[in-house]
Amino acid sequence: MTVMEQRGAYRPTPPPAWQPRTDPAPLLPDAEPYRVLGTDAAAQADPELLRRLYAQLVRGRRYNVQATALTKQGRLAVYPSSTGQEACEVAAALALQERDWLFPSYRDTLAVVARGVDPVEALTLLRGDWHTGYDPYEHRVAPLSTPLATQLPHAVGLAHAARLKGDDVVALAMVGDGGTSEGDFHEALNFAAVWQAPVVFLVQNNGFAISVPLAKQTAAPSLAHKAVGYGMPGRLVDGNDAAAVHEVLTDAVRHAREGGGPTLVEAVTYRIEAHTNADDATRYRGDAEVETWREHDPIQLLERELTARGLLDEDAKQSARDAAEVMAADLRARMNQDAVLDPMDLFAHVYAEPTPQLREQRDLLRAELEAEHADQEGTHR
Amino acid sequence: MTVMEQRGAYRPTPPPAWQPRTDPAPLLPDAEPYRVLGTDAAAQADPELLRRLYAQLVRGRRYNVQATALTKQGRLAVYPSSTGQEACEVAAALALQERDWLFPSYRDTLAVVARGVDPVEALTLLRGDWHTGYDPYEHRVAPLSTPLATQLPHAVGLAHAARLKGDDVVALAMVGDGGTSEGDFHEALNFAAVWQAPVVFLVQNNGFAISVPLAKQTAAPSLAHKAVGYGMPGRLVDGNDAAAVHEVLTDAVRHAREGGGPTLVEAVTYRIEAHTNADDATRYRGDAEVETWREHDPIQLLERELTARGLLDEDAKQSARDAAEVMAADLRARMNQDAVLDPMDLFAHVYAEPTPQLREQRDLLRAELEAEHADQEGTHR
Amino acid sequence: MTTVALKPATMAQALTRALRDAMAADPTVHVLGEDVGTLGGVFRVTDGLAAEFGEDRCTDTPLAEAGILGTAVGMAMYGLRPVVEMQFDAFAYPAFEQLISHVARMRNRTRGRMPLPITVRVPYGGGIGGVEHHSDSSEAYYMATPGLHVVTPATVADAYGLLRAAIASDDPVVVLEPKRLYWSKDSWNPEEPQSVEPIGRAVVRRTGRSATLITYGPSVPVCLEAAEAARAEGWDLEVVDLRSLVPFDDETVCASVRRTGRAVVVHESGSFGGPGGEIAARVTERCFHHLEAPVLRVAGFDLPYPPPMLERHHLPGVDRILDAVARLQWEADN
Amino acid sequence: MTTVALKPATMAQALTRALRDAMAADPTVHVLGEDVGTLGGVFRVTDGLAAEFGEDRCTDTPLAEAGILGTAVGMAMYGLRPVVEMQFDAFAYPAFEQLISHVARMRNRTRGRMPLPITVRVPYGGGIGGVEHHSDSSEAYYMATPGLHVVTPATVADAYGLLRAAIASDDPVVVLEPKRLYWSKDSWNPEEPQSVEPIGRAVVRRTGRSATLITYGPSVPVCLEAAEAARAEGWDLEVVDLRSLVPFDDETVCASVRRTGRAVVVHESGSFGGPGGEIAARVTERCFHHLEAPVLRVAGFDLPYPPPMLERHHLPGVDRILDAVARLQWEADN
């Protein structure tokens, strides 16, 4: 049987043969977001995993704070912080195996770093010395890039290709609530379901697309309800509950790996900071709303659980904080060094071989730079 | 209250305040397509309406046959026949009030004609003397045009504009099963639901997008299940049951007119002919399948019902056939006349006023044509 | 003559004012786009419009550009005049099918019965340190699409005038707003009565005798600066600001080139297949025997827009323009 | 020398053969698009591939062009070589964001680490009596997008050779297939060993001394016909077939123009902002002192492609080309 063969098919049939292909009931999300922390389910959670998640959350928060500080110091052009969303970022990275692929959206630097990419290389796009700073193949992380939802079909294509090759690789693709409105979201989910591609779609519903609240983005019962329209399961999860997000994503990844096809996961969370450092969130939302969400902080939720169960003492907390500080200090130090740039790189990678036209333009720039350099030399003497 | 204000909103809230905005249950389609003919519901149907539908179906089928014949005679460049789908075509037109708007897809010439557009003007695009042959404002029918699903956002925008102006106008937009895969389908339905625009989306699921069967187009339980992901009701109906399609569409139109927002209707039907006269359907499907659907013919279904209930005698049948023949004879006669064309029209409507560049080009063509004409005059003498 | 207190406004403010005046004058003008309502747009060009005219007139849409432009088509069909904002140049691409296949063609398709008076505002170009996909110069795509008008202001006054003219036009108009001039100011006075010039007229920004710089949008100030610098080299450069790419003002451009006998086209967009080719070709067709040298082009390189830290090497600057002027075969002259 | 039986094949068949040979030679080559599988494509170019290589290698996709190209990006990321079919020129527009923002930029974005060897096949142009949206010449959009190669065959042999070269390329290549030449035949012999020429070389299809016709794709046969007809007027025209629009073969084109001193660019695409502007401009930049007249352009008019019954007035034909040649200022010559 080829990969493309369907195991059943919704095809119009005249009565009495009518039969819808898929039972919709199992595809529908639960009415309430799934939660682990503070519920009975928490007892089942692996303490080691919870501690790992905790250390990563602390590190992630510190990264967000540090990167935002770097924008103020002019070391970063712009930073879209994921403060408040660290549980999603970290769980997305941790739910994957090494051979799997992560397809981040532009806000997901944390997930990229949690997957193993160098914290400085992950910031190249936002620092502005190049577009993608890391080798996508090294940690199997697709380039961070801004056109929203466009990465979703890439994830589907990659997962499909892996399956065709016989590799049990899963792709996890991230997108925001706003991004679900784009046509590419729709096309990607549909291709994934038709091809039964091993992809997990993680929507971080953080309440806003820049200034536009969710109610102006969708009228759906939940974003997870979109899944049934593609014929894949939809799951709703508390996006600030790291254990819950991790569990739901891990299940979806396993399901995909075993040939069960794609899943759409909506993680309900909140963007605590402004859209980016350049945004003024007071123009479109009040403090009160932010405050209710601060009460539901992903780090505190996990800390409370771990502490209550005696799994986290002051030492462990301190060592998580210390590790985060080491990361931050290193990030700061390295970001404070000026990037070394070669303008000739502009021409190096447009094509495998520069066209004759580009070679002409390269020669023009080289001559200009040499003249500039000569001028400066002259001035220096 | 402005039109844009939402009557409730799905917005992420931390526990315990979690509350999805819409109850998904009423949005889900029934498991089986809704039927009227041959069921108990038929007794409730208005005999007058059924007879009108019947006459229109007969006329519609005759139109399809005639138009296909015209392609063979070289009088029409191409014709995508809707034979087998006449119930959808006719019901779509009849479900609307005069002030409403119809947004057809490229296969929907019948619906356009049923709405009152001149049968010859409706064929202009396919005949090739111009693009749109009719005045869209005369019968409130948007231009027939081929880029699939692109007419859906137009319908949403028009319905939204009408609502903003305070007019109780509804737009009904048609699309094929294949067209539901396009990003524009997604974006249109989402805008419609968020804006609560008075639109009805009618998907004619005829089993194929050219050669591609539905199972390669979607994995959804049904196309109507997509509705829940937008927060609008989805309805599944037997597309060959004219009474059922008419009832479901009329309900959806009323719902929209009363401010209830959009509905997605999937009509399950079948494309009896090849994709167009230029297509060879034997390459991708067998006769057996076509035969099962011929048994479920929309005209026969209605005829059986009407006959059983004594609502249709031989005379009535004959007069429906006669009216159809008159239409066909007129169509044939008028299509056999050569279109009168003025090449200068090419420049007349690109802009309100031709640009200087276009005026230059127009003068060039005029000179060429005059020279050609002079040559011919010379030859004639 | 009474003296009016000069209130310098930025180009962004002039655009806001144009939208406000248009909305006040005509209730069928509707603004829609991502973040245009409460936030007032990421560049604040729609600031205050939702508050003044209500959310039905200035509407935050879902995040979907084809949907935005596609619904605008429907609104225009029903008699409204939608003004659509694309948040950044590169984010207009998802709307290209609607733009090319419908916006540009509806009037022609229907023999003039269904005109679409839609304005598409596109903040474009680089020079603001934007990350990838935030600095594209996409005018070549719009120019190659018959049925669209394409305008781009270089001054605050033109920003007001061209946007008003675009909204008043019964045809679709793409207004390319140079991002890096959003914060520029000149002597435009919002308190004075404003005139709305017709679309399609270029203007000579600086007269000169030696050669003509043909340019538009963000490159106009650069060319004016180059013209100043050129005086030191003994060149007296004329600068023509096209303002409208479609329709193209052959008359003004050719009158200048016939006078100077030399021309350089300057723009930020890539060179290959960019606007400069069309401009150079049509000027040459019309002024061949007046030309002392081929019309040269100074443009962005033919590569994806560079990262912020390298963009200054890409953007046509004064030196590169002067180098091109120097190549205009002066030896052949006297 | 043995005589080989000549088997005339159509351009469509040569393209099929190219796909088949590429798929047989390299298991990473995958074909995808609407109706490419069981049906073999609406132009039958993928005929038989699904049967021979299986549906996993030649795949009918859902009806969504951005999805097709977007998934192809992901497939290429994982080491496959996708060959994507866009069913008609105008139906490639929904995929433009993927094409411009990703396909063309991925290699550059990642400093060469993530090349995308994707071939995008686009049947283009008119002359086949197609209804609206089935006859667009969209090459201007592709040319203005750095990072893409753009080729277009005019002969059966080139159809084979260019498509093979495109699939073999490590860069994305847009292959513009002239619809109205699909059924054309020439002396190409599928039984002979095929050579795959590198992309980027123009070819002189007919030598001549009086003037050069610079053209490509569907206009090549028209230009050859015009060159024959021109003999009656005493003109001996050279015809250059570009074959590759990106990269552009300045060498071959300029060598010809320098020899003849006069040139007309001929294409079906609209004139304003179309390929001809770029070509005329760059030829003029390079050959100015060899030119006896400005480089002229004969192109489609600047309007949405006409309905079938009027298309013959739009398409550049022999007479219009000869009229342009007549305007090449011959009086100034001797």
Ligand SMILES: Cc1ncc(C[n+]2csc(CCOP(=O)(O)OP(=O)(O)O)c2C)c(N)n1
């Ligand atoms: C195609 C496209 N359109 C518009 C933008 C501009 N933009 C950047 S972020 C953003 C909002 C994204 O919202 P969401 O998807 O919810 O992600 P979040 O910012 O909340 O993480 C917008 C409109 C873009 N990057 N890409």
Ligand SMILES: Cc1ncc(C[n+]2csc(CCOP(=O)(O)OP(=O)(O)O)c2C)c(N)n1
């Ligand atoms: C955007 C776009 N892509 C491709 C096509 C080519 N095309 C014309 S009809 C068709 C199939 C349409 O299938 P469906 O939507 O099911 O409508 P049906 O033909 O069954 O009525 C295709 C692919 C098109 N017209 N528009």
Ligand SMILES: [Mg+2]
């Ligand atoms: Mg968001």
Ligand SMILES: [Mg+2]
């Ligand atoms: Mg269909």
